[in-house]
Amino acid sequence: MSTNAHPISHNLLVSASPHITSGETIPRIMYNVILAMLPVCLVSIYYFGYYGIKVLVLTTLFCVGFEYLWQKMLRKPVTISDGSAAVTGILLALNLPPSAPWWLMLVGSFLAVIIAKQLYGGLGYNLFNPALVARVALLISFPVHMTNWIQATPLFSGVDAVTTATPLGILQTAIKTTGSIPPEVMAQVNPSSQNMLTWFTGHMMSGSLGEFSALAILLGGLWLMYKKYIYWQVPVTYIGTVLIFSGIFWMIDPTRYAHPLFHLLTGGLFLGAFFMATDMVTSPVTKKGLLVFGVGCGLITCLIRMWGSYPEGVSFAILLMNGLTPLLDRWFKPTVFGQRKLYEETK
Amino acid sequence: MIKRAHGFPGGVHPDYHKELTAGLALEVPPLFERYVVPVAQHIGSPAKVIVDKGAQVFKGTVLAEPSGFVSVPMHSPTSGTVKSVKNLPHPWGPSMLAVEITADGEDTPDPELPRLNHETASIDELRDFIRQAGIVGMGGAAFPTHVKLSPPKEKPIDVLILNGAECEPYLTADHRLMVESPEKVIAGAGILAKILKVKRICIGVEDNKPDALSALEKAAAGQADMDVYSLHVTYPQGAEKQLIYAILGREVPAGGLPMDVGVVVQNVGTASAVWDAVANGIPLIERITTITGRGIGRPGNLVLRIGTLVEDVVRWRGGISDDTIKVVNGGPMMGMAMSGLDVPVLKGSSGLLFLERDEVEQYHHYPCIRCGRCVDICPMKLMPCIISYYTENEMFDEVESLNVTDCIECGSCAYVCPSSRILVHHMKMGKAEVIVRRRKKAVS
Numbered sequence: 208m209s210t211n212a213h214p215i216s217h218n219l220l221v222s223a224s225p226h227i228t229s230g231e232t233i234p235r236i237m238y239n240v241i242l243a244m245l246p247v248c249l250v251s252i253y254y255f256g257y258y259g260i261k262v263l264v265l266t267t268l269f270c271v272g273f274e275y276l277w278q279k280m281l282r283k284p285v286t287i288s289d290g291s292a293a294v295t296g297i298l299l300a301l302n303l304p305p306s307a308p309w310w311l312m313l314v315g316s317f318l319a320v321i322i323a324k325q326l327y328g329g330l331g332y333n334l335f336n337p338a339l340v341a342r343v344a345l346l347i348s349f350p351v352h353m354t355n356w357i358q359a360t361p362l363f364s365g366v367d368a369v370t371t372a373t374p375l376g377i378l379q380t381a382i383k384t385t386g387s388i389p390p391e392v393m394a395q396v397n398p399s400s401q402n403m404l405t406w407f408t409g410h411m412m413s414g415s416l417g418e419f420s421a422l423a424i425l426l427g428g429l430w431l432m433y434k435k436y437i438y439w440q441v442p443v444t445y446i447g448t449v450l451i452f453s454g455i456f457w458m459i460d461p462t463r464y465a466h467p468l469f470h471l472l473t474g475g476l477f478l479g480a481f482f483m484a485t486d487m488v489t490s491p492v493t494k495k496g497l498l499v500f501g502v503g504c505g506l507i508t509c510l511i512r513m514w515g516s517y518p519e520g521v522s523f524a525i526l527l528m529n530g531l532t533p534l535l536d537r538w539f540k541p542t543v544f545g546q547r548k549l550y551e552e553t554k
Numbered sequence: 555m556i557k558r559a560h561g562f563p564g565g566v567h568p569d570y571h572k573e574l575t576a577g578l579a580l581e582v583p584p585l586f587e588r589y590v591v592p593v594a595q596h597i598g599s600p601a602k603v604i605v606d607k608g609a610q611v612f613k614g615t616v617l618a619e620p621s622g623f624v625s626v627p628m629h630s631p632t633s634g635t636v637k638s639v640k641n642l643p644h645p646w647g648p649s650m651l652a653v654e655i656t657a658d659g660e661d662t663p664d665p666e667l668p669r670l671n672h673e674t675a676s677i678d679e680l681r682d683f684i685r686q687a688g689i690v691g692m693g694g695a696a697f698p699t700h701v702k703l704s705p706p707k708e709k710p711i712d713v714l715i716l717n718g719a720e721c722e723p724y725l726t727a728d729h730r731l732m733v734e735s736p737e738k739v740i741a742g743a744g745i746l747a748k749i750l751k752v753k754r755i756c757i758g759v760e761d762n763k764p765d766a767l768s769a770l771e772k773a774a775a776g777q778a779d780m781d782v783y784s785l786h787v788t789y790p791q792g793a794e795k796q797l798i799y800a801i802l803g804r805e806v807p808a809g810g811l812p813m814d815v816g817v818v819v820q821n822v823g824t825a826s827a828v829w830d831a832v833a834n835g836i837p838l839i840e841r842i843t844t845i846t847g848r849g850i851g852r853p854g855n856l857v858l859r860i861g862t863l864v865e866d867v868v869r870w871r872g873g874i875s876d877d878t879i880k881v882v883n884g885g886p887m888m889g890m891a892m893s894g895l896d897v898p899v900l901k902g903s904s905g906l907l908f909l910e911r912d913e914v915e916q917y918h919h920y921p922c923i924r925c926g927r928c929v930d931i932c933p934m935k936l937m938p939c940i941i942s943y944y945t946e947n948e949m950f951d952e953v954e955s956l957n958v959t960d961c962i963e964c965g966s967c968a969y970v971c972p973s974s975r976i977l978v979h980h981m982k983m984g985k986a987e988v989i990v991r992r993r994k995k996a997v998s
Contacts, residue, residue, distance in 0.1 A: 224886075225978065226887075
């Protein structure tokens with residue numbers, strides 16, 4: 208070790224305590240989220256090949272590009288390397304249909320990064336999840352392009368892409384037209400072992416890029432929980448609420464309401480519960496708040512799926528709860544140490 | 555028998571780095587030429603200087619007298635002459651009034667040092683003697699000990715807790731004291747218990763110090779109502795409220811003091827200093843300081859005179875590396891960064907930490923991403939991220955409603971923050987502003 212004979216000549220750094228940190232940084236969190244989304248991205252590339260890669264790459268590039276342009280334009284420090292724009296891009300891609308045209312991705316990226324994030328003040332200040340704002344705005348503005356689903360067929364299987372409805376879409380159309388679930392639809396809605404396998408792996412299903420394979424999403428979600436980047440409170444209460452709520456109605460009338468496992472494993476519930484409702488910026492900071500947040504998301508999702516005009520309610524549910532987040536932070540503060548009643552002395 | 559304490563909610567697990575100095579026995583440096591004794595070293599009003607320039611002083615001569623109830627005297631660390639009484643650099647930041655002493659190298663004790671027979675002395679005499687010895691909390695906060703030993707009548711005290719947790723990373727001063735002089739700690743605790751008229755004494759030590767635990771247990775053997783507790787290794791286990799909760803399960807009410815739940819907490823170093831004062835007549839003129847970190851030549855646990863200049867210690871310990879960028883008075887979590895090495899060691903200087911460039915966060919701020927970690931680990935169960943935003947925007951009504959005054963400034967929030975936000979700084983600012991507003995309201 209080299210030592211200094213005149214230590215006083217040193218320029219010392221003075222700042223408030225503490226003087227050490229855990230080494231945790233925003234980029235590290237963001238890149239871990241990207242890592243956690245890798246399995247579901249790979250599944251979508253496996254099923255959609257070129258389409259999957261196109262949507263994922265273009266949307267991510269657009270999002271990062273918009274962030275860069277905006278920050279350059281406003282002469283702000285460029286923060287694209289923190290990974291947050293890339294996370295938004297990948298999440299938005301996972302929320303788009305595989306057949307989405309490039310301009311839809313461009314508009315969506317603009318909505319997500321510029322409107323829903325930068326106009327609020329950038330990272331940390333947005334009230335609503337940027338990817339979901341973009342998805343919902345696109346869904347309302349371009350319903351045809353946003354619901355042009357193609358069936359998931361494995362790469363190199365030689366099968367041509369076939370246009371088809373999503374499982375939730377089939378269910379809703381059937382109920383809307385006949386008032387109950389007809390037998391041929393029931394066969395697809397039953398939690399038979401064949402169907403369960405389909406729902407878990409996404410084989411031959413259709414939907415947004417990230418709605419396939421509950422298994423892949425679960426893998427990423429468990430990784431994030433293990434790394435403590437997301438808390439169990441949101442996914443567990445969200446999925447649990449949907450399970451219980453849809454379960455109650457299924458028990459009341461199984462001919463009108465689908466099996467709870469169908470609600471759980473098809474559609475965007477897993478993607479939403481593990482990757483979007485858990486977004487740190489737009490969910491409460493307290494554990495109690497997160498529990499309520501998750502339950503709220505679950506209830507709204509079920510209400511929309513069962514009685515709303517859209518077959519899927521995950522995006523709307525999370526956005527509505529995002530709006531409630533500041534209030535949840537106010538209502539569900541932790542009990543300050545010393546404000547509980549005194550404990551008896553324990554030996 | 556060593557008892558196992560409960561944990562407490564929240565807290566963090568930083569890298570402790572105690573291996574740098576934990577095994578090093580106490581060392582006494584040679585006498586230096588110059589000592590600087592500031593009048594403000596404790597919480598409360600600064601002492602009043604009673605010596606003039608040129609005065610002859612001995613080791614232990616009173617240099618400054620207490621100026622109020624929450625104040626203690628300052629003593630000369632060695633014999634020599636008073637070179638000046640003026641504002642000199644102070645570890646807390648701005649220069650402060652201090653007595654500068656040129657040592658004569660003789661280190662002659664003051665022949666008129668007061669003595670006390672601690673076995674026959676009354677409680678009031680003991681308490682007053684502790685005050686006249688200039689004793690303050692040695693854990694770092696430096697709160698005058700006699701104040702803690704004077705609980706009002708309506709707050710009966712039934713337990714004395716000795717704090718040997720030493721939860722701050724790097725620091726091993728209390729550790730070495732407990733290993734090398736456990737009998738002094740135990741004897742001092744006896745004096746404190748006598749003053750407080752309590753029967754039960756609990757000693758809490760984090761269980762990463764098994765040698766200290768067994769040394770204390772051995773020293774305390776045969777003493778009824780004295781229990782040694784092994785504590786979980788979680789920062790900030792040594793914070794008073796967390797320590798009381800872990801050992802007794804009692805929750806100090808928000809805004810309250812340990813005496814509200816019948817407890818007084820004293821640091822093990824304080825107990826040892828009390829024993830030195832009442833049994834041997836030595837006022838508080840030296841303390842154990844851990845000098846550590848990658849930046850210092852030879853780390854160690856040193857018995858330093860209060861008023862020793864940091865630059866003298868640094869030279870004696872082989873200088874500092876070129877990469878040393880931050881010098882902390884105290885531990886890395888709650889200590890204060892110093893702007894220079896021309897400052898003295900204080901009564902509360904539990905450590906001198908020399909951090910190198912790559913160990914120190916070069917504060918690159920991101921906005922809060924509301925990850926909730928600070929809320930999750932806050933040992934007081936506050937919401938640092940939200941309070942920080944309100945402080946930044948000067949919304950102090952909201953800051954107050956979020957119980958900012960309960961913050962113990964332990965630094966756990968800023969430690970875990972992925973955005974490197976200066977949360978403790980904001981908490982301190984918010985706290986100060988809220989207290990000022992309360993005072994104004996009380997006056998009007």
